[in-house]
Amino acid sequence: MPHNHPHIPRHIAMIMDGNGRWAKERGLPRREGHRAGAESVREVMEACKELGVEFLTLYAFSSENWSRPADEIKALMDLLNRFLDEKAKDLDKQNVRLLAIGQIDRLPEKTRDRLAKIIERTKNHSSMTLVLALSYGAREEIVAAARSLAADAAAGNISPDQIDSSLFASRLQTAGIPDPDLLVRTSGEMRVSNFLLWQISYAEMVIVKKFWPDFRQGDLFDAVREYQSRHRRFGAL
């Protein structure tokens, strides 16, 4: 696929589903599914860089995931820590900027420290932006934006009729990030699962049957081809 093709989505968002079922099919513990899923993350990042995708957002941990068993949460945090340790140098070398959205203060301290360091170290990088959604829930994000606008209105800093969609979007954690053009979900489910509810208003959705650990570079290219085959009209004729 050509680099910087005009129809390459500028922002791809991914719901990485099916790690548990992938492991179950093989008689393995769920954490093995997550481990294999972390390999898919590495491949998809490479593929996006190669295509010239500017923003890649990964739903790595949802606010609902806190209700999973403690050992599974620990396995996910360990994988995330390992990923961050490994990627700290790579992201820097490859000119990739790291951002995180979600309730980051709920993450373990070790993870928060690693995240903060890499985010700081890569803040001026410009080849691609990797956005990790961690302890993320779109409703929580929208409620927080509404609360901050309400506080400003109550304090007399803004008037309610100044609130429009661009002011609202500027209070979301994704302020400054363009909306996703393409949303990919693996493992066949037709659900959005509280991911980027505001931001995906006009995104093309591609649902892939494969479980996330089986989703590799070629599958990402296929999803982009599917995106390119659709005619986007933003509701107009």
Ligand code: FPP
């Ligand atoms: C969904 O599968 C996946 C997750 C809850 C976590 C995604 C995490 C990774 C891919 C690995 C770590 C992330 C990074 C960024 C290195 P599921 O467990 O809900 O699967 P199931 O629906 O089959 O049970």
